[in-house]
Amino acid sequence: xxxxxxxGKTRKDISQDEKSINAxxxxxxxxxxxxxxxxxxxxPLGLRTYRKIENIIRxxxxxxxxxxxxxxxLQAKELWQITGRWQEMEPIMYQFTDHHGSAIGLGTTxxxxxxxxxxxxxxxxxxxxxxxxxxxxxxxxxxxxxxxxLRGREFGMKDLYSFHQxxxxxxxxxxxxxxxxxxxxxxLGLEAxxxxxxxxxISRKISHEFMxxxxxxxxxxxxxxxxxxxxxxxxxKVKAGAKCPSCGKVLREAKTVEAGNIFNLGTxxxxxxGLRFIAKDGQQKDVVMGCYGIGLGRAMGTIVETSHDADGxxxxxxxxxxxxxxxxxxxxxxxxxxxxxxxxxAGWEVLYDDRDISFGKKLKDADLIxxxxxxxxxxxxxxxxxxxxxxxxxxxxxxxxxxxxxxxxYA
Amino acid sequence: xxxxxxxGKTRKDISQDEKSINAxxxxxxxxxxxxxxxxxxxxPLGLRTYRKIENIIRxxxxxxxxxxxxxxxLQAKELWQITGRWQEMEPIMYQFTDHHGSAIGLGTTxxxxxxxxxxxxxxxxxxxxxxxxxxxxxxxxxxxxxxxxLRGREFGMKDLYSFHQxxxxxxxxxxxxxxxxxxxxxxLGLEAxxxxxxxxxISRKISHEFMxxxxxxxxxxxxxxxxxxxxxxxxxKVKAGAKCPSCGKVLREAKTVEAGNIFNLGTxxxxxxGLRFIAKDGQQKDVVMGCYGIGLGRAMGTIVETSHDADGxxxxxxxxxxxxxxxxxxxxxxxxxxxxxxxxxAGWEVLYDDRDISFGKKLKDADLIxxxxxxxxxxxxxxxxxxxxxxxxxxxxxxxxxxxxxxxxYA
Numbered sequence: 001x002x003x004x005x006x007x008g009k010t011r012k013d014i015s016q017d018e019k020s021i022n023a024x025x026x027x028x029x030x031x032x033x034x035x036x037x038x039x040x041x042x043x044p045l046g047l048r049t050y051r052k053i054e055n056i057i058r059x060x061x062x063x064x065x066x067x068x069x070x071x072x073x074l075q076a077k078e079l080w081q082i083t084g085r086w087q088e089m090e091p092i093m094y095q096f097t098d099h100h101g102s103a104i105g106l107g108t109t110x111x112x113x114x115x116x117x118x119x120x121x122x123x124x125x126x127x128x129x130x131x132x133x134x135x136x137x138x139x140x141x142x143x144x145x146x147x148x149x150l151r152g153r154e155f156g157m158k159d160l161y162s163f164h165q166x167x168x169x170x171x172x173x174x175x176x177x178x179x180x181x182x183x184x185x186x187x188l189g190l191e192a193x194x195x196x197x198x199x200x201x202i203s204r205k206i207s208h209e210f211m212x213x214x215x216x217x218x219x220x221x222x223x224x225x226x227x228x229x230x231x232x233x234x235x236x237k238v239k240a241g242a243k244c245p246s247c248g249k250v251l252r253e254a255k256t257v258e259a260g261n262i263f264n265l266g267t268x269x270x271x272x273x274g275l276r277f278i279a280k281d282g283q284q285k286d287v288v289m290g291c292y293g294i295g296l297g298r299a300m301g302t303i304v305e306t307s308h309d310a311d312g313x314x315x316x317x318x319x320x321x322x323x324x325x326x327x328x329x330x331x332x333x334x335x336x337x338x339x340x341x342x343x344x345x346a347g348w349e350v351l352y353d354d355r356d357i358s359f360g361k362k363l364k365d366a367d368l369i370x371x372x373x374x375x376x377x378x379x380x381x382x383x384x385x386x387x388x389x390x391x392x393x394x395x396x397x398x399x400x401x402x403x404x405x406x407x408x409x410y411a
Numbered sequence: 412x413x414x415x416x417x418x419g420k421t422r423k424d425i426s427q428d429e430k431s432i433n434a435x436x437x438x439x440x441x442x443x444x445x446x447x448x449x450x451x452x453x454x455p456l457g458l459r460t461y462r463k464i465e466n467i468i469r470x471x472x473x474x475x476x477x478x479x480x481x482x483x484x485l486q487a488k489e490l491w492q493i494t495g496r497w498q499e500m501e502p503i504m505y506q507f508t509d510h511h512g513s514a515i516g517l518g519t520t521x522x523x524x525x526x527x528x529x530x531x532x533x534x535x536x537x538x539x540x541x542x543x544x545x546x547x548x549x550x551x552x553x554x555x556x557x558x559x560x561l562r563g564r565e566f567g568m569k570d571l572y573s574f575h576q577x578x579x580x581x582x583x584x585x586x587x588x589x590x591x592x593x594x595x596x597x598x599l600g601l602e603a604x605x606x607x608x609x610x611x612x613i614s615r616k617i618s619h620e621f622m623x624x625x626x627x628x629x630x631x632x633x634x635x636x637x638x639x640x641x642x643x644x645x646x647x648k649v650k651a652g653a654k655c656p657s658c659g660k661v662l663r664e665a666k667t668v669e670a671g672n673i674f675n676l677g678t679x680x681x682x683x684x685g686l687r688f689i690a691k692d693g694q695q696k697d698v699v700m701g702c703y704g705i706g707l708g709r710a711m712g713t714i715v716e717t718s719h720d721a722d723g724x725x726x727x728x729x730x731x732x733x734x735x736x737x738x739x740x741x742x743x744x745x746x747x748x749x750x751x752x753x754x755x756x757a758g759w760e761v762l763y764d765d766r767d768i769s770f771g772k773k774l775k776d777a778d779l780i781x782x783x784x785x786x787x788x789x790x791x792x793x794x795x796x797x798x799x800x801x802x803x804x805x806x807x808x809x810x811x812x813x814x815x816x817x818x819x820x821y822a
Contacts, residue, residue, distance in 0.1 A: 007478050007543060009532045033528050035483050036513075041528055042481040050481070067418050070453040070461070072446050073484070073548060074565050094515075096507035099552045102447075104505075106517075117444050117452055121420045132418060137484060137548065141510045154485050 003353040008043035010365045022301035023148025025313050029368045038145025038153030048321040053299050057158045060184045064176050066133040071113050077103035079112045083272045092140045106139035114161045115273045124278040125165050133160035149301030156296035164288040177292050181260050189316025192259050195230040207263040211256035216305040221256045257302050265289040313370030314390050322351040325371040327362050330379045414764040419454035421776045433712035434559025436724050440779045449556025449564030459732040464710050468569045471595045475587050477544040482524050488514035490523045494683045503551045517550035525572045526684045535689045536576050544571035560712030567707035575699040588703050592671050600727025603670050606641040618674040622667035627716040632667045668713050676700040724781030725801050733762040736782040738773045741790045
């Protein structure tokens with residue numbers, strides 16, 4: 001992509017009400033544009049990173065048997081009344097009456113909808129287990145929406161729902177999903193750890209949260225640096241400074257972002273909505289369920305919070321919007337065009353800064369945007385200069401060596 | 412995919428209030444599931460076809476320079492008041508007040524939002540022309556939502572917006588977009604023709620609709636079978652039975668579905684929202700705009716309306732959820748597994764009916780689902796039977812011949 005044609009300019013000054021680092025950097029770098037509190041537009045650069053996150057999640061959920069579907073935003077009051085959540089969720093749910101007098105809510109989560117659909121298609125134990133997921137837009141009327149992409153009023157989410165014959169089968173899948181989650185965060189370049197937590201409004205049974213340490217986090221986790229023991233502060237019976245119940249070392253408390261969560265729902269929803277199956281012994285039984293969520297925008301915001309410096313964003317290798325940021329600082333436009341052509345034809349994703357602006361401005365923008373590698377063509381040197389965005393280390397290389405370095409890094 | 416594991420069963424009886432052929436067949440075949448009037452879930456089979464439609468549209472819009480972004484559903488009243496459409500769109504727009512007292516509408520279209528964003532990133536004529544699009548979910552509180560996927564209250568749409576220095580540049584792009592639209596419909600397997608139409612609430616300037624003939628259509632088009640002349644009945648000054656103003660032959664009237672539309676917006680939105688640019692001569696000028704929409708679910712519904720028979724759906728080659736429906740009617744499970752394995756490894760998309768049900772039921776389901784080819788393994792014949800869903804013509808072939816036939820068809 002030629003940067004002269006890319007929609008979304010970098011800029012120095014943005015709205016004063018963006019208090020979070022992720023929204024500030026992503027807006028300055030031209031990835032997102034705020035619509036209103038907690039509601040963002042993804043500009044072309046931003047959508048590229050967003051889709052990469054989406055695809056990693058999709059791959060890993062497909063790998064644990066997930067079947068993708070797509071459920072709606074508009075949901076009828078009647079369905080949510082069955083579980084008692086129309087009233088319970090009212091403080092954070094957008095609820096209104098349409099022109100026909102029907103009460104409608106915008107989906108905050110999809111347990112009611114998915115159970116209602118599965119009910120129509122599930123008969124016997126032969127149809128179980130079943131793993132359904134979607135990547136879809138959710139809505140929550142958050143009181144505080146000042147954390148940029150970390151806490152949105154409108155946000156993309158992957159939500160997976162699993163259906164089982166019994167608690168044992170669920171438990172096995174729950175652990176598989178937990179491992180898949182750790183793999184997803186690892187691939188995204190996020191150091192996440194799972195902590196036991198309460199289920200909140202979604203479930204009263206066991207649940208786990210996947211936490212990433214960052215000062216931008218709104219959660220507090222009591223954790224042991226020595227053995228990895230961790231619990232959400234809200235349910236932990238020990239405090240920071242106390243001894244770890246597992247290894248005896250001193251516990252500390254960390255600010256964390258909840259990057260994902262998994263819930264054992266038991267038969268709560270199946271019982272209420274009447275989702276039953278005929279077991280092997282001919283008896284009707286309630287389906288046992290789990291649910292598993294990851295916010296896409298939140299993952300993107302968390303990467304920025306945990307990976308940036310004073311100059312801008314530092315993308316991880318799987319989430320960088322392009323593989324290489326090609327900067328032609330030479331007056332000789334031809335060389336730039338040639339390298340751009342060659343790299344692109346070889347399948348590399350290249351953002352080519354072909355703009356007629358100053359040397360310094362190009363370098364500044366490249367650091368702000370945060371593509372993993374900058375490739376600089378200058379008049380002073382014959383060779384290309386490959387710069388790692390993370391540590392600004394430079395290497396003078398010929399074209400083939402550049403490709404080798406990229407292959408090694410993105411392998 | 413093994414059909415025994417695929418979520419979404421075929422069924423004979425569905426809700427009596429599904430009056431449209433597309434919703435009836437798609438529901439019976441397990442592609443969609445109604446949530447409420449005009450709101451549908453896409454089950455795994457349905458989402459596959461939906462994504463294929465999405466990708467064809469994306470490819471062709473990228474080919475005419477479109478840059479993909481993603482805009483939000485939630486939109487502030489203030490923005491829509493600037494153009495006067497908060498009030499004008501009220502009859503079909505979901506509008507409500509959030510917990511903080513702010514008035515919010517669910518996006519029916521995105522002119523206001525996109526112009527507001529572009530305003531922040533556009534300075535001079537050097538930034539023009541610009542083509543931005545998204546594939547996103549829209550909402551309209553339709554009075555009649557009885558046409559299945561043809562008229563949804565919640566529906567996926569590709570909306571493209573173009574920005575130009577002057578009317579001449581817009582006109583050129585408008586024609587490019589028109590050709591791209593005809594190509595999209597051709598690739599989808601829809602016979603669409605463009606007709607001149609009024610702009611309705613979106614624009615008072617010129618616009619074109621892309622019509623597909625079907626009894627399910629809610630539009631009426633006056634057309635000339637001889638020369639292709641066509642106009643929307645609402646704006647046509649001639650009636651069916653009159654002489655064609657172009658060639659003199661007798662005009663007729665046809666029921667049509669509007670599968671897409673393109674609008675010349677002129678400077679209407681730029682003027683109201685203040686989207687200006689500095690022209691070459693240093694003067695400030697209003698940006699000239701066009702907008703271009705295609706509904707994804709509507710395209711899917713239209714294909715079903717125009718391509719089905721008494722037994723079920725007949726997908727077109729680009730929208731078939733799988734390339735081959737493999738039916739093992741033999742007791743010898745091994746052969747089925749081998750063919751499934753071989754085809755899948757060769758990159759073919761195969762739905763393999765491995766269910767332990769009767770011969771007749773498998774054939775019936777395959778016809779209902781409508782995958783372009785059925786590949787039957789039976790005990791009676793050594794060779795494989797390749798059946799074209801469209802005309803039920805059968806060929807006895809060996810494996811290599813089957814692959815050749817598929818390659819020829821899907822080329």
